[in-house]
Every structure is written in C-alpha cells, then in structure tokens.
Amino acid sequence: MDEVIAVSKKQLLDRRQVVATLLAERGALLVVTGLGAPTYDVAAAGDDSRNFYLWGAMGGAAMVGLGLAIAQPDGPVAVVTGDGEQLMGMGALATIGARRPANLSIVVLDNERYGETGGQLTHTAKGVDLAGVARACGFHEVLTVHTDDQVQGLRDRLQGRQGCLFAVIKVDPTDLPRVLPPRDGALLARRFREAVFGEPL
DSSP: OOOOOOOOGGGOBOHHHHHHHHHTTOTTOEEEEOTTHHHHHHHHTOOOTTEEEOSSOTTOHHHHHHHHHHHOTTSOEEEEEEHHHHHHTHHHHHHHHHHOOTTEEEEEEEOSEEGGGTOEEOGGGGTOOHHHHHHHHTOSEEEEEOSHHHHHHHHHHHTSOSSOEEEEEEBOOOOOOOOOOOOOHHHHHHHHHHHHHSSOO
16 A cells, blocks of 8 residues: 655646646657646647646546557557546546556546646545555556656656556646647647648548
8 A cells, every 4th residue: 555645835836837747858748738727738738749638527538648548559648637627537447447458547646636727626635545546447557746856757657558557746737838739629639640640530
C-alpha cells in the first residue's frame, strides 16, 4: 500500500508549468484534453494539430484517449484531464484497466476543485483516491506526483509503450488566465485527422 503523504500548499505544483514540462520535446505524442483548465494548459504549452481538445462531453476524455490508443497502437497517446472530469468518468478506468493499451497514459491534474463552476471542492479533497481506483482497475503503472523531478520522469514515460499508465499530479488550485485554443469542433477534428492519418475528415 502506498504511504499516505500530507501535502502542504508548498508541495502543490504549478499546473501550467507541469503541462509545459510534460509536452516539451513531445515527439509523436498525441494528446486528448479534458474539459476546462487542462485544455487551457495544453494550449498554453503550444497549440498543436496533434492536440484534440474536448470542449464538452465532461467525463469522456479518458474514453476518447482509449479509442485513439487502440486505433494508433504504434504511437504514444496521453490524456491530460482534471480531477473533476475524471471523477465523472470513473467507469472509464475499469474499461481501460481491462483493455490495458500499452501506449496510453492518463494524466490527472488534481487541484481538488471544479474550476469551471466556481472552485467547489471535488471528492478528491474529501479523501477519494483516483490513483487507488486506477490501481484497483488494473492499470500497469500508477503514480502520484508531488515534485518537479517526478514530473520530469513522467515526461519521459509518456513517450514510451511500457504499459498502461495512470498519473495523478497534485497541483495548486490557483485560477490562471485562460488560453483558448480553437473552439470549432469540425476544424479540430479535421486538422487532428490530417495530422494523425494524413487525410482530411
């Protein structure tokens, strides 16, 4: 069983810097973003045609990532989402854990808040352990990240195909300025398909 770590405000990471680090020198990594702040953070790290931003469908990011990982088994796929979005899609973890695609990583930026609706506490602020759920669902590797060094190690891990990964990163809940990528769904789908498959939708 993992040691329980009491996290002080000083140990909470800057989510925007975390995402910038994770996506630096990303190589062939395909990225699916969850609703809200993760989308803004990924866009702030640099808009890219290989980013598939979900503007709605809260709770669906992990399953979109699963479908993409199955369709593109030779390349790495990362889902970058938040704790509130992942809590809504809890059942997805069981499906992913049963399938275990070796090229899929789920990264949860856990600020223990619903940032889009006013900063209300999520269940992770009240003891719900998403990493524990993922572990019970059968993910190959499960991490809880508290330090910059661990973020660096996770970045390297996202590039590989070493087994299905689930990582929770404890981030500061400070509300940051929004960096908005394109919101046109047809445009996003078309450019993503062209980037991945080399053909228009």
